[in-house]
Amino acid sequence: MKPKRSRLSTGAGAISALIPAFMVLIVVYIGSTGWTIWISFTNSRMLPNNNFVGLRQYEQLFGNDRWLTSIHNLVIFGALFLILALALGFLLAVAIDQRVR
Known part of the structure; x- marks a missing residue:
């Protein structure tokens, strides 16, 4: 044993x-x-x-209007991507689930 x-x-x-x-x-x-x-x-x-x-580097960075605009755009595009990716994933999961049944 x-x-x-x-x-x-x-x-x-x-x-x-x-x-x-x-x-x-x-x-x-x-x-x-x-x-x-x-x-x-x-x-x-x-x-x-x-x-x-x-x-001082960060003061210059956040004092720059172009940087603030790019951060704003990044937040918008990131949120839109996240919403669309979740919606597409949900729709694909529903489609796969319907075919399995």
Whole structure:
């Protein structure tokens, strides 16, 4: 008779095998996000010029009418896309359900 394996021991090998991949993923994700945030607070146009200017970049950005118009358009197009995608998905689901019955 074979000894029973606990559920913990069967999944522990898979989890321990995935830990290095998750560590690399987290380091790359957090590292690139942190670097992007740091660069956004500098007046750098080309690297390695990293003069910290704080929120001045964002003040200029949100003071620009073209930026505000583009954000407004992005919200409108995003909402329209979401509504149309959900409606189309619902209609396709209804059509598939009608054919199954």
